[in-house]
Amino acid sequence: xxxxxxxxxxxxxxxxxxxxxxxxxxxxxxxxxxxxxxxxxxxxxxxxxxxxxxxxxxxxxxxxxxxxxxxxxxxxxxxxxxxxxxxxxxxxxxxxxxxxxxxxxxxxxxxxxxxxxxxxxxxxxxxxx
Numbered sequence: 001x002x003x004x005x006x007x008x009x010x011x012x013x014x015x016x017x018x019x020x021x022x023x024x025x026x027x028x029x030x031x032x033x034x035x036x037x038x039x040x041x042x043x044x045x046x047x048x049x050x051x052x053x054x055x056x057x058x059x060x061x062x063x064x065x066x067x068x069x070x071x072x073x074x075x076x077x078x079x080x081x082x083x084x085x086x087x088x089x090x091x092x093x094x095x096x097x098x099x100x101x102x103x104x105x106x107x108x109x110x111x112x113x114x115x116x117x118x119x120x121x122x123x124x125x126x127x128x129x
Contacts, residue, residue, distance in 0.1 A: 008054030012066065018042040022079060036081040040100055044073040069108070075116055076103045083122075091127040098122060 022038035047066035056062065081098030102115035 009052040010055060011050040012047060013050070014047045014066075015045050016042045016075075017045060020079060024083075032085050034083050034085070036079060036083065036096065036098060038079050040077040040079050042075045042077070044068060044071060044075070047071075072105055072108045074104070075106065077101060077116075077118075078103060085126070088125070091125055094122070094124045094126050096120075096122040 018040060019042075020038060020040040022036045024034045024036055026034045047068055048063055049066055050063045051060070053062075077100040079098055079100050081096055083094055083096035085092040085094055098120050100116075100118045100120070102117045104115070105112075106114040106116055
């Protein structure tokens with residue numbers, strides 16, 4: 001169903017705790033560019049769905065909590081990426097592009113195959129102690 005020519009939307013958002021074990025490889029002499037490889041694990045702790053007014057039943061809530069019973073809440077990833085260091089003051093500004101390929105099935109039922117794969121851009125400031 002549409003209103004004013006706009007299509008309805010359904011969103012899902014998840015909160016996760018994530019940790020990574022990565023190795024950095026710097027093959028160039030200037031040591032500004034580096035490559036990353038490793039693994040990551042994530043634990044889904046909560047999820048919410050949000051439905052636009054075009055798709056909602058009258059009186060239904062705009063946002064509702066997702067029941068994670070049929071989810072495999074622990075996810076594993078293979079990480080590959082590259083980054084650049086830019087000296088700034090006493091530290092370095094770091095930019096990274098990282099791809100995480102999902103290795104585990106998101107669905108907790110055997111008849112569904114769903115995986116999470118992400119492409120991320122990370123920006124940070126590194127201070128050497």
